[in-house]
Amino acid sequence: MRQGLANLWQLTLKELWSLWRDRVMLCLIVLSFTGMVYSAASAIPDTLSHAAIAIVDEDDSPLSQRLAAAFMAPQFSPPQRISVAEMDAGLDAGRYVFVLHFPAGLQSKLQTGKPAEVQLNVDATRMDQAYSGSAYVEQILQLEIRRFLQKRQDEPREAATLALRARFNPALEKTWFSSVLQIIDNITMLAIILAGAALIREREHGTIEHLLVMPVSPVQIMGAKVLAMGGVVLVAATLSLHGVVRGLLDVPIEGSVGLFLFGAALSLFANTALGISLATVARSMPQFGLLLMLVLLPLILLSGGATPRESMPVLIQYLMLAAPSTHLVRLGEGVLYRGAGLEMVWPQLLALFLIGNILLWVSLRRLRTMLTQMN
Incomplete structure (x- = not known):
């Protein structure tokens, strides 16, 4: 047990070191959680703003x-x-x-x-x-x-008038909504990209064969990628939430940031496992990029952030319940916008936990099959 944890720790450090040497991926992480969040909140408003x-x-x-x-x-x-x-x-x-x-x-x-x-x-x-x-x-x-x-x-006034009150966002500021939603989308996107790219990079560089002759198991190989890439994305999301959203954009956060990050961590396990599964299907980085287009677009556009789920066909609503991004969006909106507590968002946390375990099991099976074929 102790040796297994030691191997997992060393493999995790190896993944972090490999990511540190990949300048393109580092730039993607920084840009996603800074420039993309700021531009999504302030670049092109959906509502009328200071029109001349x-x-x-x-x-x-x-x-x-x-x-x-x-x-x-x-x-x-x-x-x-x-x-x-x-x-x-x-x-x-x-x-x-x-x-x-x-x-x-x-x-x-x-x-x-x-x-x-x-x-x-x-x-x-x-x-x-x-x-x-x-x-x-x-x-x-x-x-x-x-x-x-x-x-x-001096005509009589209407018998009834409409008094409009907007809860949670009284001024209907687009910045409050789109900045947090962009962080949620980036969590999904980068978790899949980083985990999948890490496995494909090892296959293209030939370092996966080195792991096969070492006393490490597929569980440890996969666990290291999940922990390393998920941890990096979680830290980047935390810094973006406090530095860009709260600091630069001055967006108020109603609920517990810790509860949201706990849900984000559960979704990261699911999304990194999904990225590893895609990497076992793709044989090169260009193929992995094509698969990402087929997977990321539905996950982001149909998760309920860009379009309300109630506006989608009923079949799509049920199908998207199997996606971790759907539950992360609902959890993020409930906690960060409305100040919901654990008693309100536990169904989303449970769904993320179950989906994550299923995807981890599927990814582990595919990884074992791939490693067996390479022996």
């Missing part, structure tokens, strides 16, 4: 001034008042995404019940902001006009 808007106000009435003041941060930048002659030039130069044109007599027409038109000019080359921003502008205009007319005409 200008106002052409030919009415210059209390209503038009009220409408102009309704466009506020964080969805819009402070509106700029321009003339009709500056409108097209500003859009052509890309200074504005939206230009609102309030015609003369707007307030008087609305107060007398006559139809009135407000022109919205959109720079559609900025597709994301133009698509979502047009709906924002329409909603704001309709709401403010209705409130103004009710106040002026």
Whole structure:
């Protein structure tokens, strides 16, 4: 027993030393848990954020001034008042995404019940902001006009109004969601890549034959790769969570980081075992890369982070319950976003434990078969 643990320790150190000498893999780890996390949180927002808007106000009435003041941060930048002659030039130069044109007599027409038109000019080359921003502008205009007319005409207000309250993310900040989700995706991705690449690297360099003549078992060979690569990814994820997410992006973490990292460690056992299984199928690094494309894309896109599981076909929902990434996403959202405790996330922890053991058993069998064929 003591000799087996000593062999496992030495093999783990060998894996860590091999990774340290692989500069490309080290750069991938650093970039994944720093630049990719930061860019996913702040590069291209899904929601409207500080869109440039200008106002052409030919009415210059209390209503038009009220409408102009309704466009506020964080969805819009402070509106700029321009003339009709500056409108097209500003859009052509890309200074504005939206230009609102309030015609003369707007307030008087609305107060007398006559139809009135407000022109919205959109720079559609900025597709994301133009698509979502047009709906924002329409909603704001309709709401403010209705409130103004009710106040002026002393009309009865609606019997019921919708009071919207967003829990866990009151300002609907995309940064809070995407940064943590990117760390979860990177845990899955790098665990599979590092473990599989470590085995293929040994086969390509011929060092796997050296292990076959040593007094080590397949369990120790596989255990060393799982511990070394899983440990590196876990440490990198911890540093990214505290340094990038909490420090640089200032994202609040509601729950226990330790509980999340415990779940991440369980998923790492499963994902590193999956990476070793793929490496026993592939005969070279290019083949391993092709297999990664077939495996990683479903694991990340269908895990419930990029798309809600409720929006997927029922068959896909059930099939993805066999993937460790699905349970890690649910656990991460519950713990880090909602502050859930062990009593809430124990089903995900149990699922990760069972899936990890199954994948470890399958990978060990495949590794033994591969080593037997090489003897």
